[in-house]
Amino acid sequence: MADKVQVLRETDDDARLAARLLVRAARYMALAAIDPDTGYPSASRVLTATDLDGVPVILVSDLSTHTRALLADGRCSLLAGEPGKGDPLAHPRITLHCDARPVARDKPAHARIRERFLDRHPKAELYVDFADFRFFRLVPKSASMNGGFGRAFALPGSDLVIALPADSDQWLDLQKRLKSMTNAANDLAGRFGIDKTHRWRIGGIDPAGLDLVAGDVQQRHEFGRIMSSAEEAMHYIFQSPN
Amino acid sequence: MADKVQVLRETDDDARLAARLLVRAARYMALAAIDPDTGYPSASRVLTATDLDGVPVILVSDLSTHTRALLADGRCSLLAGEPGKGDPLAHPRITLHCDARPVARDKPAHARIRERFLDRHPKAELYVDFADFRFFRLVPKSASMNGGFGRAFALPGSDLVIALPADSDQWLDLQKRLKSMTNAANDLAGRFGIDKTHRWRIGGIDPAGLDLVAGDVQQRHEFGRIMSSAEEAMHYIFQSPN
Numbered sequence: 001m002a003d004k005v006q007v008l009r010e011t012d013d014d015a016r017l018a019a020r021l022l023v024r025a026a027r028y029m030a031l032a033a034i035d036p037d038t039g040y041p042s043a044s045r046v047l048t049a050t051d052l053d054g055v056p057v058i059l060v061s062d063l064s065t066h067t068r069a070l071l072a073d074g075r076c077s078l079l080a081g082e083p084g085k086g087d088p089l090a091h092p093r094i095t096l097h098c099d100a101r102p103v104a105r106d107k108p109a110h111a112r113i114r115e116r117f118l119d120r121h122p123k124a125e126l127y128v129d130f131a132d133f134r135f136f137r138l139v140p141k142s143a144s145m146n147g148g149f150g151r152a153f154a155l156p157g158s159d160l161v162i163a164l165p166a167d168s169d170q171w172l173d174l175q176k177r178l179k180s181m182t183n184a185a186n187d188l189a190g191r192f193g194i195d196k197t198h199r200w201r202i203g204g205i206d207p208a209g210l211d212l213v214a215g216d217v218q219q220r221h222e223f224g225r226i227m228s229s230a231e232e233a234m235h236y237i238f239q240s241p242n
Numbered sequence: 243m244a245d246k247v248q249v250l251r252e253t254d255d256d257a258r259l260a261a262r263l264l265v266r267a268a269r270y271m272a273l274a275a276i277d278p279d280t281g282y283p284s285a286s287r288v289l290t291a292t293d294l295d296g297v298p299v300i301l302v303s304d305l306s307t308h309t310r311a312l313l314a315d316g317r318c319s320l321l322a323g324e325p326g327k328g329d330p331l332a333h334p335r336i337t338l339h340c341d342a343r344p345v346a347r348d349k350p351a352h353a354r355i356r357e358r359f360l361d362r363h364p365k366a367e368l369y370v371d372f373a374d375f376r377f378f379r380l381v382p383k384s385a386s387m388n389g390g391f392g393r394a395f396a397l398p399g400s401d402l403v404i405a406l407p408a409d410s411d412q413w414l415d416l417q418k419r420l421k422s423m424t425n426a427a428n429d430l431a432g433r434f435g436i437d438k439t440h441r442w443r444i445g446g447i448d449p450a451g452l453d454l455v456a457g458d459v460q461q462r463h464e465f466g467r468i469m470s471s472a473e474e475a476m477h478y479i480f481q482s483p484n
Binding site: 027028029031032033034035038039040041042044045047075076077078079082083085086087088089093095097123141144146215216 | 282321
């Protein structure tokens, strides 16, 4: 363990921000769960979005092995951060250790997560309401981020999540309003210094920031503080100086 | 389980070939192992190559959690097949359930695996001989391949591996000879109908086929049968009609 500690760097605010962006920006991750038949760990690919508090969410079929696995034992892990060209180990990635919590269809959380997931993955509209599909929240307990050779950080789960806002309905209303406004996504991209050459749409808004999506690309603007209400966020994003 | 079987297609030779190519072509995979401290499954990214028999091999540091995990419990899983553009779930991928076997440095297998791994990942030369690095063979017990929506297949590990050839030294000699021949890689690409616009190098040769590598790209030519010796393979690849 002494050796292990030696290779870790001290976690600072830059590392925490990089970790949150890796999780928020992922379109998909590798999920590791424990196969209920064999006890082997099992890796599969899942589409991901995040809930208002930054907790990753997945939409999976009860017919799949990973769903049976998570229902039998919620201990799981996510790997986020995809390599581009060149050395795969030079690209930042993060491993989250999580507890999986199924989201019941009749709970308010379901409507919220459904809306946010579909804004991230519009094609999932085709199967999101099938009887055998369900959402899980994968609540991070701890994480280890590797920012490239010699840049490893250990983080507690609390570095990746914020409190679920009490006014969660208002946040969804704000998200719907932003989506209904012509050009809002590209206007906000300009306002927050995000590359305007994409045709952005609103991926989601939460107390810590705003996600813009364009095809396979996602960009996040972090507010730099936690907004105390959806109303405060609305004032902030429309009154920010250019 | 009845439901699970319903969504599986019958495995045919095309599926077996696709599965082998997914594993052989991977530069990296997601590894799932069981964290020795917490019992949680843990997903991380590893560079991969394959041994002569098609078994995936990894090179990892004793300082990393996944190495401690595999040494404590060899049950693990690999996810191969990376998405390109568009829907990540429309791209083929395969989950292998494996038993991890450390490769002792003083065994002949080590020299063979070291050579094949470095031909796949030349930059690993920088750390392959560090005292804290070691190879594992991850022997597939079973696999599930997902070729896109509604195209799922279950495969036994035996569909992914062949017998280790008795003349394994000759196979390495053949690989070294091919590497030393000017233009051999591009000549073989032409002979086997592989895109010649890349500048290929020899990634590896084994009784079932030949791997060519160019930067981030790998192409495999499967011989269509298992060569009984390195000599037979040499005759085959140099006498194949254009």
